[in-house]
Amino acid sequence: MTDLNATAMTACKDDQRPLGALSRPVDAEERLASAIRTILEAVGENPEREGLQDTPQRVAKMYLEVFGGLYEDPREHLKTQFSADQHHGAVIVKDIRFHSMCEHHLLPVHGKAHVAYLPAGGRLTGLSKLARVVEGFARRPQLQERMTDQVAQAMEDVLAPEAVLVVIEAEHMCMSMRGVRSPGSTTVTTVARGTWKHDHAARMEILSLLRG
Ligand SMILES: Nc1nc2c(ncn2[C@@H]2O[C@H](COP(=O)(O)OP(=O)(O)OP(=O)(O)O)[C@@H](O)[C@H]2O)c(=O)[nH]1
Numbered sequence: 001m002t003d004l005n006a007t008a009m010t011a012c013k014d015d016q017r018p019l020g021a022l023s024r025p026v027d028a029e030e031r032l033a034s035a036i037r038t039i040l041e042a043v044g045e046n047p048e049r050e051g052l053q054d055t056p057q058r059v060a061k062m063y064l065e066v067f068g069g070l071y072e073d074p075r076e077h078l079k080t081q082f083s084a085d086q087h088h089g090a091v092i093v094k095d096i097r098f099h100s101m102c103e104h105h106l107l108p109v110h111g112k113a114h115v116a117y118l119p120a121g122g123r124l125t126g127l128s129k130l131a132r133v134v135e136g137f138a139r140r141p142q143l144q145e146r147m148t149d150q151v152a153q154a155m156e157d158v159l160a161p162e163a164v165l166v167v168i169e170a171e172h173m174c175m176s177m178r179g180v181r182s183p184g185s186t187t188v189t190t191v192a193r194g195t196w197k198h199d200h201a202a203r204m205e206i207l208s209l210l211r212g
């Protein structure tokens with residue numbers, strides 16, 4: 001197993017975003033509230049009117065909640081491990097619902113993640129921990145491709161399985177409520193690692209189970 005402390009700032013291969021935790025600025029809430037006040041003024045609103053008076057503080061808290069995954073290392077969840085000598089097949093957790101925020105527009109992305117791995121040496125993690133890993137990476141300003149990669153990377157780092165497959169299906173509000181205005185379109189991203197990366201037949205079998 002990889003030493004998480006030593007690799008807390010290990011970069012995701014494709015774009016150098018850390019998998020581990022960032023430190024939260026002490027004045028984060030205050031700065032967020034001030035920024036929201038500026039946005040309201042910039043669109044011509046009056047942040048002092050009754051309905052908006054508490055909005056900056058409320059939105060500041062909301063951002064700290066939806067970006068809460070920045071301040072945790074989701075790999076920590078995978079340290080809950082069990083050994084099971086009898087189980088030699090794949091473990092699949094389907095339909096893990098998540099909400100994230102697109103880093104280009106800071107608009108919501110919502111969808112489902114499906115996670116599968118082939119344990120090595122009978123090393124298993126708790127099923128809920130896979131959902132917690134998805135949640136931890138979702139609660140950050142994200143790219144869907146990066147999030148898919150980060151979930152797979154975390155599993156490789158901590159569980160060292162023989163194979164991993166992560167599939168994410170999501171709808172991006174930046175495509176639905178603005179811009180191209182294409183509601184209902186879904187983006188699907190996949191990452192295969194370990195033996196499933198090259199074993200086409202095994203990958204297709206797991207993919208059909210994941211998406212079936
Ligand atoms: N690959 C990828 N693209 C994303 C994701 N989230 C949002 N985008 C895209 O990021 C792109 C940003 O394009 P820009 O041209 O810089 O921004 P924009 O003018 O707002 O683009 P439009 O959305 O086409 O109006 C858009 O095509 C979005 O659809 C994601 O998770 N992955």
Ligand SMILES: [Zn+2]
Pocket residue numbers: 102103104105106107172174175
């Ligand atoms: Zn977007």
